[in-house]
Amino acid sequence: xxDKNTIIIGIGHEFRGxxxxxxxxxxxxxxxxxxxxxxxxxxxxISTLISIFNDYKNVIIVDAMVTHTAPIGYIHRVQGNDIxxxxxxxxxxxxxxxxxxxxxxxxxxxxxxxxxxIFGIESNNFNEGAELSPAVSSQVEPLITKIINxxx
Amino acid sequence: MTKESDPKKPKIQExxxxxxxxxxxxxxxxDYLARVEGEGAxxxxxxxxxxxxxKLKIFESPRFFEAFLRGRDFMEAPDIxxxxxxxxPIAYQMSAVTAMENALNLTIPKPIQDLRRVLYCGExxxxxxxxxxxxxxxxxxxxxxxxxxxxxxxxxxxxxxxIKKMGNAIVETLGGREVHPIxxxxxxxxKFPDKKTCQKLANNLKPxxxxxxxxxxxxxxxxxxDFTKDYxxxxxxxxxxxxxxxxxxxxxxxxNITAAEYDNHFEEIxxxxxxxxxxxxxKRGNYFTGPMARYNIxxxxxxxxxxxxxxxxxxxxxxxxxxxSIIIRGIEILYAFDxxxxxxxxxxxxxxxxxxxxxxxxxxYGITEAPRGILYHRYKIDKAGNILDAKIVPPTSQNQLTIxxxxxxxxxxxxxxxxxTLTHKCEQAIRNYDPCISCATHFLKVHIN
Numbered sequence: 001x002x003d004k005n006t007i008i009i010g011i012g013h014e015f016r017g018x019x020x021x022x023x024x025x026x027x028x029x030x031x032x033x034x035x036x037x038x039x040x041x042x043x044x045x046i047s048t049l050i051s052i053f054n055d056y057k058n059v060i061i062v063d064a065m066v067t068h069t070a071p072i073g074y075i076h077r078v079q080g081n082d083i084x085x086x087x088x089x090x091x092x093x094x095x096x097x098x099x100x101x102x103x104x105x106x107x108x109x110x111x112x113x114x115x116x117x118i119f120g121i122e123s124n125n126f127n128e129g130a131e132l133s134p135a136v137s138s139q140v141e142p143l144i145t146k147i148i149n150x151x152x
Numbered sequence: 153m154t155k156e157s158d159p160k161k162p163k164i165q166e167x168x169x170x171x172x173x174x175x176x177x178x179x180x181x182x183d184y185l186a187r188v189e190g191e192g193a194x195x196x197x198x199x200x201x202x203x204x205x206x207k208l209k210i211f212e213s214p215r216f217f218e219a220f221l222r223g224r225d226f227m228e229a230p231d232i233x234x235x236x237x238x239x240x241p242i243a244y245q246m247s248a249v250t251a252m253e254n255a256l257n258l259t260i261p262k263p264i265q266d267l268r269r270v271l272y273c274g275e276x277x278x279x280x281x282x283x284x285x286x287x288x289x290x291x292x293x294x295x296x297x298x299x300x301x302x303x304x305x306x307x308x309x310x311x312x313x314x315i316k317k318m319g320n321a322i323v324e325t326l327g328g329r330e331v332h333p334i335x336x337x338x339x340x341x342x343k344f345p346d347k348k349t350c351q352k353l354a355n356n357l358k359p360x361x362x363x364x365x366x367x368x369x370x371x372x373x374x375x376x377x378d379f380t381k382d383y384x385x386x387x388x389x390x391x392x393x394x395x396x397x398x399x400x401x402x403x404x405x406x407x408n409i410t411a412a413e414y415d416n417h418f419e420e421i422x423x424x425x426x427x428x429x430x431x432x433x434x435k436r437g438n439y440f441t442g443p444m445a446r447y448n449i450x451x452x453x454x455x456x457x458x459x460x461x462x463x464x465x466x467x468x469x470x471x472x473x474x475x476x477s478i479i480i481r482g483i484e485i486l487y488a489f490d491x492x493x494x495x496x497x498x499x500x501x502x503x504x505x506x507x508x509x510x511x512x513x514x515x516x517y518g519i520t521e522a523p524r525g526i527l528y529h530r531y532k533i534d535k536a537g538n539i540l541d542a543k544i545v546p547p548t549s550q551n552q553l554t555i556x557x558x559x560x561x562x563x564x565x566x567x568x569x570x571x572x573t574l575t576h577k578c579e580q581a582i583r584n585y586d587p588c589i590s591c592a593t594h595f596l597k598v599h600i601n
Contacts, residue, residue: 045320047282048320050313051313051314051316104299108303
């Protein structure tokens with residue numbers, strides 16, 4: 001998957017514990033993926049996701065996840081639009097949607113991308129000012145490897 | 153966004169509504185206001201057809217920005233205060249730099265003023281479009297939220313998201329980032345855009361301007377409750393242009409002052425039942441700031457294409473019905489696109505990105521027009537440029553008293569409506585002001601024992 005219509009979006013806020021996962025992954029992927037692949041950090045305004053869906057065929061989202069179906073540190077990969085498995089997968093500002101809201105709206109507007117993949121790590125610490133919890137931090141490099149393998 | 157998820161009809165969920173069913177008294181209580189930014193609640197008590205009590209309760213936690221600005225360097229003010237809000241960070245940056253440049257007696261060259269104005273256009277577009285299409289339009293089309301509205305009106309929602317995207321594009325291109333831009337500083341910018349970047353952005357905005365023009369006709373076609381009042385509107389007024397960061401502070405009842413005189417005429421009061429201070433004119437009490445105030449005071453300065461759109465729907469030249477504020481937000485979205493295009497196509501890019509001057513101990517004042525109304529900043533700095541004292545008065549806290557008064561008068565007028573309908577209309581009345589509760593939350597004093 002190395003066309004010019006692929007984007008990887010890291011969602012979250014780097015100063016809010018495990019919510020910093022998305023932006024961190026984008027920083028670490030910089031220089032490791034093809035220049036044809038766009039990288040973007042997104043915090044707060046998840047409604048921007050829908051605009052991005054209109055512009056790209058293949059969208060990969062990376063975010064901290066809270067599904068209560070796996071131990072902390074578990075790496076999730078959700079393929080397609082299986083929104084029901086996502087749970088509370090995004091801690092947003094009070095200004096925007098959650099990821100499931102954005103995906104539901106995109107589906108209603110018939111503007112979901114051709115291919116949508118969501119990578120995440122099961123998380124539980126979203127305290128302001130906190131760093132990534134150890135269980136999440138230990139899975140950052142394995143997640144990077146999974147994403148790079150997925151792209152090839 | 154909305155906390156409600158009932159797609160079938162615009163009803164208030166039972167667990168949010170507390171009703172006394174006695175013969176003589178009614179209580180309207182909404183524990184969590186939907187489709188407003190931040191956390192607030194509504195309480196209204198009536199008896200024998202009379203309104204006894206109205207409370208707009210802001211329970212969002214206080215932010216303490218004025219406290220932790222003390223001791224920071226003056227150059228940090230725009231970056232720190234922008235964190236007060238994720239939807240109107242540029243307003244905080246602009247009021248901060250205006251106040252600091254006032255303290256330093258620093259004159260800003262016109263190209264920098266013009267670029268700042270383009271950025272402000274971007275913020276007006278993204279803030280107003282979020283409110284118009286996602287928060288307020290569902291009220292007028294009979295839906296409980298934007299999601300259910302999207303199923304019946306997908307093109308409307310798509311247009312709204314596209315318009316917001318173009319507002320974001322202005323902010324990201326010129327400010328360096330969509331949320332909490334990084335290119336604005338006291339004295340100007342860190343980097344000035346080149347001519348090619350400006351022209352490309354202007355070209356991209358033109359189709360969005362067309363969409364914004366068409367939207368005004370749609371907004372003019374909504375049905376609006378009959379509710380008008382004699383408000384004191386307060387806004388900036390500039391002799392040259394529709395104001396964003398220019399001019400004197402005026403009102404429709406005689407106020408005409410500089411930013412430095414603000415504290416002589418306005419006061420903030422801590423009210424027991426809310427975390428947001430109530431703001432009032434010392435001589436006359438509550439007032440109304442925001443798009444409706446700007447329009448009523450400055451509409452002669454709108455550009456020709458905007459005046460044509462206003463004429464197309466025969467919109468009034470002086471509006472006193474707050475439910476029609478959504479039309480004025482649509483008007484300002486169109487103006488912001490038109491103004492941004494004009495400025496970008498004529499911007500002098502061959503200019504220093506910023507100017508500087510020596511620091512002296514001083515006090516500076518700044519008022520700019522946030523999307524929701526006037527935003528006042530005042531700073532006192534020492535000879536090293538450290539902030540000794542800060543005061544920030546956001547527009548939503550300034551409108552709180554007027555919102556409560558609107559609710560009082562609206563319930564009086566429509567008291568015979570069924571309870572559920574009246575409750576929904578009261579929530580809609582609050583949404584007329586597009587309140588930003590996270591900005592408004594504020595304590596006057598905190599005592600720690």
